[in-house]
Amino acid sequence: MFKIGNIEIENPVVMAPMAGITNMAFRRIIKEFGAGLVYSEMVSDKALCYGNTKTIEMLQIDENEHPVSIQLFGGEVATMVQAAKFIDEHSNCDIIDINMGCPVNKVLKADAGSKLLLYPDKIYEIVKGIVENVSKPVTVKIRSGFDHDHINAVEVAKLIEKAGASAIAIHGRTRSQMYEGKADWDIIRQVKEVVNIPVIGNGDIRSVEDAKRMFEQTNVDAIMVGRAALGNPWLIKQIVESLKTGEVLPEPTYQEKIAQCLAHGRRLMEIEPEKIAMFQMRGHAPWYIKGLKSSARVKNELSKINTFEQLEHILKEYKEYLDTCN
The missing domain is CATH 1.10.1200 (Non-ribosomal Peptide Synthetase Peptidyl Carrier Protein; Chain A)
Structure with a gap:
């Protein structure tokens, strides 16, 4: 078990937020397979500020999902704070997460997602502004950096902690890598060494063995499974059971x-x-x-x-x- 702010997370196996995937139906399935924490699809700050009905519906949480985090994305301090306040007041989620890792062009054009990694001062302002205006714990998901020439996750993580966030999730790839190549777990280890808030490691966890190696090599507080669980929620159950009892559950028939x-x-x-x-x-x-x-x-x-x-x-x-x- 670990804690994010005042929220107790039963086990250190977390399901990554994925656009078009992690809706309520998917989250409920993943929770039934044992995940300690699940995330919503990313929610647009401006869509919330404009009162977009479809976006507001994305804030709905089933009582069997808890603990659950709503992930917010945007590139402006004012609208991010306004949207976070709306989530805080109108959603029964447990945690508010800020997306600073999404690599897709549509998000980058709004100066959001991983584009923010190029502006550490702005990251600090957004996180601080949200933390000061909501009652729920605030977390941030980042990447190792924007590209090979801007690997700044350690610097960014320090600012995120200073701004008052309750946890950091880090994907060990740069924005430029998208989902190609290999995740750099060493940068995750470095982030864990410099902050005192929980760190969740993400990237290339496709098996029970990968999960164990992530813990051993990085000393993270939790691991985040992403695409490997698509069509395979049993992976979540296998990792949870292995960490708890050492037992290796069989592959599904x-x-x-x-x-x-x-x-x-x-x-x-x-x-x-x-x-x-x-x-x-x-x-x-x-x-x-x-x-x-x-x-x-x-x-x-x-x-x-x-x-x-x-x-x-x-x-x-x-x-x-x-x-x-x-």
Whole structure:
């Protein structure tokens, strides 16, 4: 267990925030598989300030999700503070996180996400402004730097702590790397050495062994799993169990993967109309069957689904095919 401000986190396995992925349905699944903390998709400060209905709906939290963090992004101090105050007053989330790591151009054009790593003074102003105006703990997610010539995570982390943040999550890649190459865990270790608030390490955690090595090599307080858990929430459970008892849980069977894929579709339909839920499942379903025999053909079929009945039919036929192969 570790604490972020006054919020107790049951275990040090955290699910990374991902745009278009970590909605309420996904977060509930990940919590059921044992994650200590989950994050929302990133929420636009200006959209909140303008009262955008769809954005405000992203602040909704299910009672079974706690603890959960709402992640906010933006590039201006005033609107970031205003939006954070809105979250503080209108969401029952436990933590407010500031995105200073997103590498995509759309976010960078707003001088937000990892673009802020080029302006350490502005980072300090944003974090300090939010901390002073909300009651919930504030955390920040950063990268190692903007590019190879601007690796400044250690300097930035000190400023973030000085500004009053309760924890820092760091992805060991620069903005320029996007998700390519290898994450630099040594910069994560360096950040951990210079701050006294909890540090969450992120980048290249794809297995139980990776998680253990991250703890050993960096001494972080928690690890953050990202894309490796897509279609594979069992990874979260495996890491949690290994850290707790040393036991290595088996890999999921194809029957379990297909059943969980269908359960995911049902969860999405609890929060979205069927057509929207199935549009989202076009992305999720292929992840669940990744690596299974003849999955390429099935992935193509899944990319066209519009109804849950279609999803169910495709996966039922695929399971019957796999049954004959085993």
